[in-house]
Amino acid sequence: MYVDMNREYLKDINTTEDVKIPEDPLERVIGHEDVMPMIKIAAKQRRHLLLVGPPGIGKSLLAQAISFHLPEPSEEITVVHNPERPERPFVEVKSRKEIEDEILEIERAEGELIDPHSVPEAVAERLGFKCIHCGEYSSAYNSICPKCGGDKFSHIKARRKHIGDLLGMFEMSSGSLSVPQKRVTTTRIMDGVEEVVIYERVGGDSIKVLDQRALEKRRQMVEEKPRNVIVPLERKTFIQATGASETELLGDVRHDPYGGHPDLGSQPYERVVPGAIHEAHEGVLFIDEIVHIAGLQRFIFTAMQDKTFPIVGRNPQSAGSSVKVDEVPCDFIFVGACNIADLQYILPPLRSRVQGEGYELLLNTTMPDTDENRAKIAQFVAQEIELDGKIPHARAAAVELLIEEARRRARAVDDMDDALTLRLRDLGGVVRMAGDLAVMDGSEYIETKHMEVAIRKAVSIEDQILRRYKSYEKALEKDLSSSQRMSHQSYNSENIDRSYM
Template identity: 55%
Template sequence: MTNNRALLNPVLGFFVEELETTEDILIPQNPLDRVIGQEHAVKMAKLAVKQRRHLLLVGYPGVGKSMIAQAMAFLLPEPKEEIWIVDNPKNPERPFVETWIGGEADRGKDIGEILQADKIPPEVAVKLGFKCKKCGTLSSSLKIRCEICGEEKVGYDDWKATSPFRDLFETEMFNSSKRRGKVNRIVPYIRKVNGKQEVTVYEQIDTDPLKASVRVLNQSALEELRELEKSRPSKVLVPLKRKTFLQATGASETELLGDVKHDPYGNHPDLGTPPYTRVVPGEIHEAHEGVLYIDELPQLGYLQTFLLTAMQDKKFGISGRNPQSSGSSVRVDSVPCDFIFVGACNIMDLRLILPPLRSRIQGNGYEVLLNSTMPDTPENRARIAQFVAQEVVADGRIPHVTREAVQELIKEAKRRAQIIDGKNDALTLRLRDLGGVIRMAGDLTLEGESPLIERTHMEQAIKLCLPVEEQIKKEFGSFERALEKELALSQQTMNKINYPENYQNQSLYG
């Protein structure tokens, strides 16, 4: 900071006249507070994160679409689920999918019968923590006391069984050192089936007694699970520690949806590579529990249909997508892909988005048109200053900017709003272009070994940072005149090549 005084907080508001340099400005911790001039879009983005809705951002390039999407991911909690691919010994080309929840494997979930807590023996429901042993009321197993009579329910140590059947079950469920984790509440129980006693295991799979909360495994199911768990090789498909923001802009079909690698030995049991090891996740799977962002959404073309299916089902199978590959015979069904989708496009491309995809976003999300300008007010001028400070910090190679240089950039922001958008008393929000001006000014400053970006540096950068079209207009008067001159020069050059006898005393381009 240039002086030992309090930093200017953009969230609380300040005026440009209060700062000496952009070093005086506090950069907000919340990335959504760094988005400039898009208050409505930021509000909808926060709602989308809170309610897990999808979002379509429409606007001109450089107004903050990708920044909003990245900021949304910042607000999401850390992922809780890890996805594994497990070998299927009976049918290797149909590997299993396992989901770990906070280190706990959801293994063999299709084995056994799923019941609500009121459909299991009362004493088992008590031991699992669903049922009050005094009044019999059912409630969440997370609640320590009964909501009706206040009696303390069965605790962790009370229901923890010492039966050898439990040990067997745990061994079958967690026989790999790679799968250490918290074990579900499990109660072994002997019941009569067709007049015979049978060992049955009840496993809590949900804390709500009114949901599919208990899995019942009889002896045949336990044997099936034992066979399933015997030496089951596996690999992590989507790790627990991962980013919550995934950008899939320009992704190919295999990158977006996943694939199965080719095995040159054709799945030979001795020479080939096991199918489960060749399964590759798509970006829709890697975005599970996070944000999947796709800019220029219409460029996906027919892949929009697959994206729609993934958004709708929150699961999408992985199969080999090259019909000439050995991986084409491998398929993994129902791989989780529960993500928040954020799509973005320009106004002119909006009509190219498939109507069913638009309908899906509208039915479970929001469509937002981003601003291209904001009113020229003292508050918004301070937001431009905030943007300058953020760009300096983000770049990391250019010095901070003086107040006078910031004011010069604000003038340029006003000029661009007039020229590009035809709005007076407004400031442009095409901030990516302004960011280029700031970096140019910083580079010019470093060339002169100045400690700060001064007004003169900013003025020079504004003159240099012109689009090529404006440079052509400045040089030739108009774009059309430049084209005419280029065509004439090109024709003259070809004549000199084809008819050199007419240009004996001239050089090729002279």
């Protein structure tokens, strides 16, 4: 039986295998209970967020958790061919109900399902339902008739000319006649007019009939509006655009070497590619380290303000540069993240938009060292093990060692006593190293010996340098080769200020 660490303590588990991992991503977030009400409001009221804090404290997890609480998308965005001005395709937005109604209309246009007994006998034989020896009907997948024991298809080839003369058939598929055909096309007289009709085997027991009206309706629906679905109805509600390029963020129009020639090339509407801001429509657009895309912040601000953003060809040397699709919807929840030092580099209008339509939240780097929060660390370890998928679960004693390390790091990094660090990405690295050591040992669980080694070894390169050389300057001096040292000394001597001589 799984233990809910929201209600129980570390003493209640033997291994992290006993820990219940919450289904709700918000309940998987560790140590940010004080901002959780604002996070839930952001999801319910569709508010923008700016999350501030150092790397590895759960900013991306919070953004993903918001998307988990959003309703499923209700709109599909399509780019439609404009016959009068192909370089200015139309945008079509369809609701879920409109799409479902259209699917039903297409299905109706594709014909109706009927029983094999309702089609002409020769058609039933060709599709494999009727035995040519005794006339018994059975599944098309039974080559041997269950009544007479004869091969249902042995005489099809011999009777081919006779059946063709009788029904005026022509084959739509090729292959051996020793197996049933999937589709038979023939003609029939309706209201004194001869028309084409297709009988198609669907599954093992039904036949779909496509008459001429159904075929013409289907063709008409396809030819009416040549289109390109750029944001489908069924899609993710969390789009991460960290470090995205201009094209990835804002969309583009692919190049066509034939310049959109109607016979040789592809039409402009077919080459439109959505950006992350469009794919995040009705969902969450998450950008971590937002200062790294400083030049694109103004476009994000515009998209947030207008809730639409055009897609244009961004390469002036491309045939797509003449194509523009106006007012493509992009109504998203923006979640940006950065550290304290980078706040000054965020575009003021963008911050103003977040402040006016959302919240700026400074996240914790530590949490109090309590029994409840120790249990949360155990939950974190269980989550990391499940996420990794390649390492075994940990003994409770091994988790206790990690908790002690979390206390030490809170004191060393954040100068906080009686606290546990929330720089959990670093702790996750310790868990994975301990798990790898357990795997190499052939151990069923992560034991204390594995965790002890991982705590010593899973440290940043800066800490390793300090442990070995005591200071970064000494490390740099000793790490230089003899030739590098000579070059370094020569450079220094050449740059000595001799003005006093």
